[in-house]
Amino acid sequence: LTAENWQLMSDGQEWKSDWSLNTVYKPNDVVKYGGYIYICNTGHTSAATVELGLENHQSYWDLFVEGFDWKSDWTISTRYKVNDLVKYGGSVYLCIEEHTSDTTTAVGLEGKQSKWEIFGKGFVWLGDWAINTRYRVNDTVRYGGQIYINITGHTSAATIADGLEANQAQWQALHKGIEYLGAHAATTRYKVNDVVKYGANIWIATAAHTSTTSLAADEGNWSVLIPGLEFEDTWDSSTQYQPGDFITYGGYSYVSNTNNVNKNPPLNSSDWTLFVTGFNLRGDYNAVTAYKQGDVVRVGGFTYLAIADTTGN
CATH class of the missing domain: 2.10.10.20 (Carbohydrate-binding module superfamily 5/12)
Incomplete structure (x- = not known):
């Protein structure tokens, strides 16, 4: 239009929908860009690449309406604009500076963390902890009898042998339990x-x-x-005993306090606790028989109780 032939009758706006590349924009054209609505103040042709964006001619636009643009899950190699909202892990993030996201999930949103603010916090339950997995802030997992919440984005260890413990500083116990x-x-x-x-x-x-x-x-x-307590029968010098094992020794019964082998109960009170004193009837005395504490024998008309291990006495 030429000023000689036309007179401005009234100002108005023209809705152009989403801002686009290589487009001629005129004053009062209105576009959506990210979570914002902009109105053009100077005629121009928009940038040729997404990387340059509306920001390449920022001075040619005035902010008309401020809002948010929901982009669903954060994705790699994506151009994000101010006020874009994404879901990442259990949280929703608000873009505060336009940028293109990193090219791998291994880096994640954390690669450009300074360009995002937390908009809303939540949790994502991912079941059992797994190796070679990208975990994000507020991801929750089960590991053993405990529930953990991730406090720093990271990729988990490559082997079960390393376990969650390889990145223990990146996790916080949310609920402590046990697993049998x-x-x-x-x-x-x-x-x-x-x-x-x-x-x-x-x-x-x-x-x-x-x-x-x-x-x-x-x-x-x-x-x-x-x-x-677990009954293990008569004490045997070649048996591996564990704490709580219950044995008989002569007429007495003992409970193991330790993991031990060939620790004679009457002679090793740190390994065994006397549980019950009793009698073990062995019949007539024989001088070549090994008797144990608590054994009872008959000699003539008399009955004798062994008070210590003995042979031939």
Whole structure:
């Protein structure tokens, strides 16, 4: 239009929908860009690339209406504009500076964390913790008997042997519980608060570890949760005993306090506790028989009680 032939009768606006590339915009054209509505104040042709965006001619636009633009889940290699909203993990984020997101999920939104503000916090339940997994802030997982919430975005360890513990600083315990795994097993990955049966007792893991040959070999990683008793018959010098094992020795009964082998009960009070004193009738005395504490024998018309292990006395 030429000023000689036309007179402005009234100002108006023309809705142009979403801002687009390589487009001629005139004064009072109105576009949507991100969560904002802009009105053109100077005629121009828009930028040729998404990377340049409306910002390439920012001075040619006036903010008309401020709002938000919901973009659903955060994605890689995406151009985000001010006031775009995305879901990432359990939280909703608001874009505060236009940018293009990183090219891999391994970097995640955290690669441009300074360009986002938390708009709303929530949790995402992901079930059991897994290896080689990208975890985001507020992701929640089960690991052993405990529930953890992620406090720093990261990719989990590559092996079960490393476990969640490899990135322990990135997690916070949300709920502490226990998980019963049955009888203790060798070469098994145990986590804090795993519970097993070993000997007569129920044990709880106090440190994450991979078991070796027996709980006795890794006892520093366990604590007795529930003490118990398990009858193991007559004491035998070649048997591996565990805490809570209950044996007879002569006429007496003992309970094991430790993991031990060939620890004679009457002579090793730190390993065994006398549980019951009783009698074990052995018939007529024989000078070549090995008698134990609590054995009872007959000699002539008399009955004798052994008060110590003896042979030939």
